Amino acid sequence: MQSFALTLSLVLMAAIVLIFGWVVLSASTREVPPAKPFRWRSPIFWILIVAGVIISVATLSPWPMSGHTASASEPDQVIQVTGQQWRWELSSDTVESGKEVEFQVTSNDVNHGFAIYRDKTKLITQTQAMPGFVNKLRVIFDEPGEYEVMCLEYCGLSHHAMSATIFVR
Amino acid sequence: MSEQTVKGAPARLAFQLYVGIGVAVFLLMMVAGAVLRMAQGAWIDIPANYFYQIMTLHGAGMVGTSGLAAAAVMWYFLRRHVDLSTGAFLTMLGLSLVGVVMILASIGIGGFAAAWTFLYPLPAKSAGLWGPHAAAGYVGGLIFIGVGFLVFYVDCAIAIIKRYGGLLRGLGIDQLLSGKIDTDHPPTVVASSMVIIINVIGIAVGAVVLVMTLVNLYVPSIAIDALLAKNMIFFFGHVFINATIYMAVTGVYEILPAYTGRPWKISRPFLAAWAAVTLVVMAVYPHHTLMDFVQPKWALVLGQVLSYLSGIPVLLVTIWGALANLHRSGVRWELPLRLIVFGLLGWSIGIIPAIIDGTIRVNYVMHNTLWVPGHFHLYLLLGLLPMLLGIMYFAATRANWQESVADRLMFWIYGVAGLVFCLFLLLGGSSSVPRRFAVHAQEWLMLTQIGAVAAVLVLLASLYLGIKLLRRLPHLQVGGA
Ligand code: HEM
Ligand SMILES: [Cu+2]
Numbered sequence: 284m285q286s287f288a289l290t291l292s293l294v295l296m297a298a299i300v301l302i303f304g305w306v307v308l309s310a311s312t313r314e315v316p317p318a319k320p321f322r323w324r325s326p327i328f329w330i331l332i333v334a335g336v337i338i339s340v341a342t343l344s345p346w347p348m349s350g351h352t353a354s355a356s357e358p359d360q361v362i363q364v365t366g367q368q369w370r371w372e373l374s375s376d377t378v379e380s381g382k383e384v385e386f387q388v389t390s391n392d393v394n395h396g397f398a399i400y401r402d403k404t405k406l407i408t409q410t411q412a413m414p415g416f417v418n419k420l421r422v423i424f425d426e427p428g429e430y431e432v433m434c435l436e437y438c439g440l441s442h443h444a445m446s447a448t449i450f451v452r
Numbered sequence: 453m454s455e456q457t458v459k460g461a462p463a464r465l466a467f468q469l470y471v472g473i474g475v476a477v478f479l480l481m482m483v484a485g486a487v488l489r490m491a492q493g494a495w496i497d498i499p500a501n502y503f504y505q506i507m508t509l510h511g512a513g514m515v516g517t518s519g520l521a522a523a524a525v526m527w528y529f530l531r532r533h534v535d536l537s538t539g540a541f542l543t544m545l546g547l548s549l550v551g552v553v554m555i556l557a558s559i560g561i562g563g564f565a566a567a568w569t570f571l572y573p574l575p576a577k578s579a580g581l582w583g584p585h586a587a588a589g590y591v592g593g594l595i596f597i598g599v600g601f602l603v604f605y606v607d608c609a610i611a612i613i614k615r616y617g618g619l620l621r622g623l624g625i626d627q628l629l630s631g632k633i634d635t636d637h638p639p640t641v642v643a644s645s646m647v648i649i650i651n652v653i654g655i656a657v658g659a660v661v662l663v664m665t666l667v668n669l670y671v672p673s674i675a676i677d678a679l680l681a682k683n684m685i686f687f688f689g690h691v692f693i694n695a696t697i698y699m700a701v702t703g704v705y706e707i708l709p710a711y712t713g714r715p716w717k718i719s720r721p722f723l724a725a726w727a728a729v730t731l732v733v734m735a736v737y738p739h740h741t742l743m744d745f746v747q748p749k750w751a752l753v754l755g756q757v758l759s760y761l762s763g764i765p766v767l768l769v770t771i772w773g774a775l776a777n778l779h780r781s782g783v784r785w786e787l788p789l790r791l792i793v794f795g796l797l798g799w800s801i802g803i804i805p806a807i808i809d810g811t812i813r814v815n816y817v818m819h820n821t822l823w824v825p826g827h828f829h830l831y832l833l834l835g836l837l838p839m840l841l842g843i844m845y846f847a848a849t850r851a852n853w854q855e856s857v858a859d860r861l862m863f864w865i866y867g868v869a870g871l872v873f874c875l876f877l878l879l880g881g882s883s884s885v886p887r888r889f890a891v892h893a894q895e896w897l898m899l900t901q902i903g904a905v906a907a908v909l910v911l912l913a914s915l916y917l918g919i920k921l922l923r924r925l926p927h928l929q930v931g932g933a
Contacts, residue, residue, distance in 0.1 A: 288805075288814050288823075289882035296801040303797045306775045313782025320776030324721070328768055335760050338811075343753060347813045348745060368579045393574045394678065396743070396820055398886075403895040406817045406884035411743045414573065414678050418745040435820040435886050437567050439574060440501055440581050443889040 285406075358385035358421060366395035366412040369441035371432050377450045380427045386420040388412045396435030399449065401426070409435055424451040463531075463538045468925055469545060470524035471844050474517055475918045478837065481513040482914055486907040489873075492892045493904035501581060503890035504565035511568030512555055512590075515693055516597060518832065520548055521840050522699035523604055528847060529702045530608060530644045534615045540607035547600030554593030562586020567888065569689055570594075572661070572681035576669050584669045591666050598655045598662070605648045605655075612645055619645045623730065624723040635717045639705040642718060646730045647695050653734065654691030657684050679744065686740040693828075694733050697799060697836050701770055703843035704792060708774055710846075711789050712781035716773065725765035732762040739810040743819050752812060759810030763803040771800050787859050788849070791842030794867055798834025802827055805878055820888075823881025830874045833910070838866070845921055848928045862916040869909035876903035 359382040363374040367390065378384045388397045390412040398409035399422065407430070410418040424430065434445035484506050490496045491503055498506075527541050558564040564586040566574040575587035612622040620626065622645030627633050661684040664676050709716050738755035741747050774796050783789065805827040809818045818824075876899050881887075885896045892900050 284814060284817050285882040285884065288808050288818065289878065292805045292808050292878065295804045299801050299804070300797065302775070303793070303800075306779050307793060309780055310778045310783050311785065312780055314780035320779055321772075324768055324772055328764065331764050331768075335757075335764075338760065339757050342811050342813055343756065346749075347816070348752075368577070392577050394571050394682070398820075400884065403893045404883045404885075406821065408816050409743060409819060410745055411741075413682075413744065413746075416679060416744075416746045418743075420745070433886060436571070437504075437574075437888040439565070439577075439579055440504065442504075443500070443886075443891050 356383075358383045360384045362386050364388045364397055364412065365391055366397065366434065366438075366445070367391035368393065368439055369434070369445040371397070371434075371445065371447035373432075373447060373449070376448060377452065378424060380424050380451050383421055383423050386410070386422065388418045388420060389416060390414045393438050394436045395438050395445070398433050398435040400431045400433055401428075403431070411436060424449075427451045464928060466538050466542050466545075467524060467528060467847070468928055469542075470520060471848065471928070472922060472925055473545070474521035474524065474840075475844070475922055477513060477517045478521070479915060479918045481510050481517065482911050484510040484513070486904070486911045489900070489904040489907040492889065493901040494892065494897060495901070495904060500890040501563065501565060504567070504888075505559050505563065507888065508565050508567050508590075509556075509559050512594075514832070515568055515689075515696075516548065516552070518696040518836055518840075519597075519601065519692060520545070521844075522696040522836070523601065525703045525840060525843050526608075526640075526644055526647065526699040527604070528843075529640045529706045530611075532706070533638050533641050534608075534611035536611050537607050540603050544600040544604040547603070548597045551593040551596035551600070554589045554596065558582075558586045558589030558593065562589055564590045566590070569685055570665065571685060572665055572676055572678055573668070575665055576672065588666055588669050591662050591669070595659060595662050595666075598659050601655055602652065605652050608644060609648050609652070612641060612648070616641065619649055623649070623726060624718065625727060628720070628723045628727060631720075633718065633720055633723070635719075637718050639716055639718055639722065640702040642723065642726050643698055643702050643705065646726050647698050649730055650691050650733055651695045654688050654695070658688030658692070661685055661688065679746065682741060682744070683737075687734070687737045690737040690740065691733060693832075697831065697839075698729075698733075700795075700836055700839045700843065703839065703846075704770070704774060704796065707788070707792060707843060707846050708777050711783045712777050714777050714781060716777060722769055722773070725769040728765050729762070732758055732765075736762050739815075742810075742812050742815040756810055756812050760807050763807050767800060767803065771796055786853055786855050787863060788842045788846035788853070790863055791838040791845065794863075795835050795837070795839030795842060798830055798838060798870075799836070802830030802835055805830070817884070818881055820886060821881040822877045822885045822887050825887050826874055826877030826879075826881050829877060834867075834870050834874060841917060841921065845924070848921060848924045858916070859920075862913045865909055866913035866917065869906045869913065873903055873906035873910055876900075876906065 360378055362384060364386050365372045388410050392414060395412040396409055397412045399407045401407055408420060408422055410420040428451055430449040430451060432447040432449060434442055488506055488510060491498050523544065527536055530536060562585060563582040565581065575591065609619060612619060616622045622641050624637060624642050661681055667674055668676055705716050735754060736758040738747065738751045739759045742752055742755055805823060808814055809823055809827065880896065880899045883899060
């Protein structure tokens with residue numbers, strides 16, 4: 284997902300740079316009367332709108348947040364997670380691979396971000412940990428091993444050191 | 453087209469004050485930014501509490517200064533069309549400076565480090581790092597700045613109402629409805645009306661949550677719903693920072709035609725786009741709360757869909773309009789124009805990673821990583837700031853501009869190093885590096901260090917461009933040209 288988002292962003296950004304470059308390079312010659320620059324605008328507007336509808340439907344259905352709706356199936360395992368300055372408390376830190384785990388995430392003090400990492404360079408999923416609310420996050424771990432929990436919402440002095448480990452068997 | 457600029461000694465002095473203070477603070481905050489990046493790159497060693505204090509300072513300082521400098525630009529051009537008061541303009545500066553002193557004391561003396569977004573209840577729960585007075589100083593400082601802005605916007609609103617009969621008329625809604633487009637209606641008035649509407653609402657919401665936070669600091673038993681506070685803070689922050697670009701855009705509408713000799717006239721799509729943006733900017737903020745699963749589903753869907761939609765009017769009206777205005781116009785390139793066009797580029801490319809992160813599926817793995825500062829530094833460092841600098845250069849030096857090789861060189865260093873700086877934030881984000889971490893893990897260090905080198909280069913180029921502008925300040929134009 285991350286590399287797809289990065290590649291798509293870079294391609295679209297490069298396209299905009301090229302368009303700017305083309306206009307800027309030809310800006311110092313004068314053409315009177317100017318060409319009809321707005322000819323293409325309204326078709327492009329409609330293309331963007333139609334693309335937007337398609338992208339929205341494609342990315343929103345099925346609803347991307349598993350377990351978010353009331354009708355969702357029962358998870359295989361439930362783990363209560365509480366964040367507090369500056370550690371995580373998990374009711375269990377061991378799960379089985381291939382099973383659906385529901386993390387019920389809340390906080391005792393300020394906002395935290397419950398983020399599950401595989402190595403330091405692969406964020407798998409996350410949700411906010413908020414005082415007074417429980418966010419439910421469903422995860423299926425495919426690969427056994429150690430996963431690291433980090434805090435992704437700034438919560439004060441030791442925010443960067445607020446971590447825990449989940450063992451997947 | 454009239455080349456009328458700031459008339460009268462008090463008005464001129466007021467604008468000089470804004471430019472002078474604005475540029476100086478921008479430069480100082482950039483030094484802070486470079487320090488942050490070098491600390492993350494493990495090149496300088498600062499304790500975590502200082503890191504987060506500097507981060508709070510950098511965020512609040514940059515956002516506040518962006519607001520003030522952009523408001524000054526709006527004031528400078530809006531007064532070509534309506535009667536604005538210099539007193540109200542200076543009141544905004546005065547109240548803001550009081551706010552700045554309070555914020556500086558809160559951070560520097562009180563150790564406050566809850567980040568510029570002061571997410572409730574962090575200001576009240578520092579685990580002993582700062583006390584309630586420090587938090588109150590920060591929150592109170594923001595309230596002063598907010599009131600200053602309100603004074604300014606109310607003055608602008610009154611002036612537009614007097615001249616055009618209402619803010620919605622300033623925005624051109626009546627023309628949209630009747631279908632009769634008055635092509636003499638200035639784009640600057642349209643943009644200003646929009647900014648007044650959204651920012652008065654945004655600041656009012658911000659003020660409410662600030663006062664709630666303040667009360668809670670001293671009477672903790674009066675608790676606030678954390679989700680409600682989060683919604684209000686993001687609404688305020690999102691609207692405020694977006695308004696800065698919409699204020700700066702007034703300068704683009706006025707200055708580009710001066711270079712190209714082609715007037716920038718309003719049209720139906722222009723008015724429709726601004727009307728749409730007015731609503732969308734206020735409705736789009738839930739994309740900041742996509743990871744709050746307790747938010748109602750419709751809010752999350754709205755956050756994603758409107759994020760996508762919000763980019764379109766901007767790109768198709770302002771960017772397209774600017775490029776069409778430039779295309780084969782025979783302009784002579786000079787620093788102010790270069791900075792402005794570069795700013796438009798930074799703004800438009802910054803929209804892309806923002807929209808992509810606004811997709812819920814992507815947000816799961818990008819939210820609160822460096823992807824986020826990556827996209828907003830594109831907007832701000834490569835978009836807003838060059839635009840503001842270009843406009844101020846235009847105001848201060850257009851009369852007898854002489855460009856040196858060093859000017860060009862520094863412009864290119866700024867652009868290239870700035871782009872590298874932002875790209876390495878984005879790369880960090882796509883490698884899952886969290887934002888707002890005082891200490892970066894070994895695995896991330898290479899990306900961070902390249903970013904730090906780029907940060908120092910941007911800083912050096914900015915110092916050159918900024919100091920040159922400050923030295924030009926006495927030449928700021930008065931009267932017709
Ligand atoms: C030399 C130029 C700059 C450098 C080196 C720089 C560097 C940084 C760094 C390292 C961070 C923290 C990133 C993290 O979350 O780990 C940051 C955050 C931020 N920067 Fe900059 N920056 C620069 C210019 C700007 C400009 C021009 C603006 C706005 C006009 C700006 C606004 C912000 C804001 C709002 C934050 C968020 C602070 C927070 O997360 O609380 N920066 N910057
Ligand atoms: Cu945290």
